[in-house]
Amino acid sequence: MIIYAGKDYQDVSRKAANIMSAQIIMKPDAVLGLATGSTPVGMYAQLVEWYKKGDLDFSRVTSVNLDEYKGLSGDNDQSYRYFMDHNLFDHVNIDKARTFVPDGLEEDSDKACAQYNEIIRQTGGVDMQLLGIGGNGHIGFNEPGDAFEKETHCVDLTESTIRANSRFFESMDEVPKQAYTMGIGNIMAAKKILLVATGTSKAEALYNSLYGPITPKVPASILQLHPDLTVVADEDALSMIREKIK
Numbered sequence: 042m043i044i045y046a047g048k049d050y051q052d053v054s055r056k057a058a059n060i061m062s063a064q065i066i067m068k069p070d071a072v073l074g075l076a077t078g079s080t081p082v083g084m085y086a087q088l089v090e091w092y093k094k095g096d097l098d099f100s101r102v103t104s105v106n107l108d109e110y111k112g113l114s115g116d117n118d119q120s121y122r123y124f125m126d127h128n129l130f131d132h133v134n135i136d137k138a139r140t141f142v143p144d145g146l147e148e149d150s151d152k153a154c155a156q157y158n159e160i161i162r163q164t165g166g167v168d169m170q171l172l173g174i175g176g177n178g179h180i181g182f183n184e185p186g187d188a189f190e191k192e193t194h195c196v197d198l199t200e201s202t203i204r205a206n207s208r209f210f211e212s213m214d215e216v217p218k219q220a221y222t223m224g225i226g227n228i229m230a231a232k233k234i235l236l237v238a239t240g241t242s243k244a245e246a247l248y249n250s251l252y253g254p255i256t257p258k259v260p261a262s263i264l265q266l267h268p269d270l271t272v273v274a275d276e277d278a279l280s281m282i283r284e285k286i287k
């Protein structure tokens with residue numbers, strides 16, 4: 042495991058973008074595993090800037106995203122497809138036909154998950170998987186539980202997530218109650234993993250994930266077993282590690 046410390050969100054975003062860029066330059070037909078959330082927004086903005094300067098070429102890149110809300114179409118501004126289009130895909134020369142996100146409109150969960158596992162297999166495997174981390178140690182929508190889920194599966198969102206999301210929708214009926222997410226096995230199969238974390242709200246999860254026991258109660262703790270894990274985090278997110286690991 043390599044940990045890079047950044048000063049702040051901007052610095053972390055640039056460092057993470059540097060690592061992702063290196064992957065694309067070294068392997069122009071790379072398969073990137075991508076993530077949504079507030080953490081990677083700055084990294085995507087940096088990649089777009091470097092693309093516009095002519096330093097990056099996405100024309101042969103394939104991407105597979107971690108997760109998507111069940112029931113939302115890609116046009117819905119709360120969907121993760123929409124997020125990816127707006128933060129990255131619409132601003133670079135990636136072939137949209139080779140950008141994959143679980144199909145939120147597929148009502149048959151078994152079918153949606155089997156299809157997504159097959160898509161991941163057909164890419165030939167993820168070269169670099171980007172991950173954020175939840176304050177509870179979740180990765181993708183793999184929440185703390187009694188077992189690690191291996192492949193893409195459908196998860197019931199927690200009451201607090203549903204409530205938090207309700208402010209983005211006109212009625213409670215429209216708020217997604219479930220999501221499709223890659224499993225821990227899919228994530229661990231990536232050749233390289235790039236975990237990005239900023240802010241004190243991530244400090245405990247980051248410490249537990251990287252130095253605590255490996256347990257499904259902290260899903261990201263499984264990353265300790267990955268042979269090629271790079272972490273980029275700011276001083277706030279690293280604060281508990283700094284305190285405990287001398």
Ligand code: PGA
Pocket residue numbers: 077078079080081172173174175176179180181
């Ligand atoms: P965030 O979410 O980037 O919005 O903090 C990360 C995550 O929950 O995986």
